[in-house]
Amino acid sequence: MIPLRKAVENYLTMRRSLGFKLRDMGYNLHHFVAFMEQQGASVITAELALRWAQLPQGVQPAYWASRLSYVRSFARYLSATDPRTAIPPMGLLPYRNKRATPYIYSDKQIEQILKAAKSLPPSTGLRPWTYYNLFGLMAVTGMRISEVIHLDRDDVNLDQKLLTVRLTKFSKSRLLPLHSSTVKKLKLYLHRRDQLYPRSAATRFFLSNRGTALTDCMVRWTFVKLSRQVGLRKAGDRFGPRLHDLRHRFAVTTLVHWYQTGVDVEQLLPVLSTYLGHAHVTDTYWYLSAIPELLSLTKDRLEKRWEALS
Numbered sequence: 001m002i003p004l005r006k007a008v009e010n011y012l013t014m015r016r017s018l019g020f021k022l023r024d025m026g027y028n029l030h031h032f033v034a035f036m037e038q039q040g041a042s043v044i045t046a047e048l049a050l051r052w053a054q055l056p057q058g059v060q061p062a063y064w065a066s067r068l069s070y071v072r073s074f075a076r077y078l079s080a081t082d083p084r085t086a087i088p089p090m091g092l093l094p095y096r097n098k099r100a101t102p103y104i105y106s107d108k109q110i111e112q113i114l115k116a117a118k119s120l121p122p123s124t125g126l127r128p129w130t131y132y133n134l135f136g137l138m139a140v141t142g143m144r145i146s147e148v149i150h151l152d153r154d155d156v157n158l159d160q161k162l163l164t165v166r167l168t169k170f171s172k173s174r175l176l177p178l179h180s181s182t183v184k185k186l187k188l189y190l191h192r193r194d195q196l197y198p199r200s201a202a203t204r205f206f207l208s209n210r211g212t213a214l215t216d217c218m219v220r221w222t223f224v225k226l227s228r229q230v231g232l233r234k235a236g237d238r239f240g241p242r243l244h245d246l247r248h249r250f251a252v253t254t255l256v257h258w259y260q261t262g263v264d265v266e267q268l269l270p271v272l273s274t275y276l277g278h279a280h281v282t283d284t285y286w287y288l289s290a291i292p293e294l295l296s297l298t299k300d301r302l303e304k305r306w307e308a309l310s
Contacts, residue, residue, distance in 0.1 A: 001082050004033050004042060011077050019172055025070045032071055044075050049088045065093045102248035102287075103241040110139050110249075112230040113223075120222070126196050127209035131222055133189040134206050134214075135246065141176055142250030142276050145243055149214045151205040158183050158190070165277065174277055219243070251276060251287050 002010070008029045012022055035052045036042070053068035072088045079085040105113075117131040138148055147165050155164040161183050163176040178186075190205075197211035204213045223243045227233045233240035254272060258265045273284040 001042075001084075004036055004044075005030075007078055007082075008033055008074065011074055014077075024066075025073070028067055028070045029074055032067075032074075043082070043084045043086075044071065044078065045086045046088045046092070049075070049086075050092055053093060061093065068093050100242075102252065103245040104252050105139075105241065105245065105249050109230070109232065110246075113226050113232075116226045116229050117222075120226075122209065125209045126193060126207060126211070129189050129192050130206050130208070130214070131219075131226075133185055134219065135223070135243075136185065137182065138243070138246045139250065140179065140182055142247045142254075143176070144247060144277070145216060145219060147277070149204070149206060149216060149219060152203045153205050154203075156186065156190075156205050158187055172277065174274065176275065247276070248287075251284070252293075255287060256293060 012026050012029070015022055032049075032052050035055075036044070036048065039048060041048055049068060049071040053064050053071065055067075068088055072090075075085050075087045079087055114132055114136055117135055118128050120128040120131060134148055137143065138145070141163070143165065150166070151163065152166075155166060157164070158178075161178045161180070163178060164173060165176060166173050193207060197207060200207060200211040202211060202213050206214055208214055208218070220243055224233065224240075227241060228235055228237075251272065255265065258268060269284055270281050273281040276284065278284050
């Protein structure tokens with residue numbers, strides 16, 4: 001039989017070749033193998049998996065459940081070649097992961113955030129225009145923050161009105177069409193960018209005020225600052241509407257528009273899923289149950305179908 005350490009490497013290599021990054025899983029599975037070696041064990045049992053998963057003490061149950069799920073996935077793979085492997089059953093560490101309820105920004109709130117971004121200092125620098133266009137692009141495309149800040153100049157084809165999103169959550173590139181009004185804004189930004197930093201070594205489309213690439217932390221901190229400025233958060237609030245909620249807003253407003261205009265949402269849902277870069281269309285279906293307005297529209301559509309059939 002293949003040693004556990006080698007089996008883990010084979011498993012991670014196989015899944016990463018399919019586009020999964022598996023940073024947390026890889027880190028935890030290597031720790032699990034070290035634990036097994038300390039125990040002098042070469043075969044996975046439910047008891048050993050459970051003991052390891054419940055380390056360390058004093059953490060959230062979600063953390064334990066997550067650790068056990070990594071071992072369960074690996075054990076399921078390993079059992080195909082080593083029948084001695086026990087697959088830890090579901091329910092050993094019951095925990096229901098509750099996704100945060102999205103905050104759906106109003107049009108007015110988006111306008112306030114963008115207006116505040118344009119007033120960022122220095123008024124003669126690139127910073128206000130970078131954040132005005134970056135947050136605006138996120139609002140109209142539903143892109144993830146990591147995708148936006150990693151856009152290169154060559155990824156933004158304004159003549160063809162297309163974005164190429166390369167650094168995605170699941171390592172799958174996709175093309176995003178742009179509206180003419182968005183293209184106009186980005187052309188103005190690009191003109192300012194090239195005037196201020198004509199010889200910038202940074203290849204990123206969006207640059208900081210010093211002509212360097214933006215960081216995730218830098219962008220999130222700026223968004224929190226603007227959120228407080230326009231009244232979406234209080235000065236001391238650690239939590240509140242998030243930058244990622246711009247993505248949720250795009251998805252929800254798109255679905256609401258489809259329902260209100262009477263199009264076949266079920267037929268178009270895979271299109272939205274692809275546009276958003278979801279790995280599974282079920283991730284997009286989640287919005288139908290998470291947002292009260294969408295749940296109501298779905299209910300109304302179903303009732304009308306039943307009436308037509310009766």
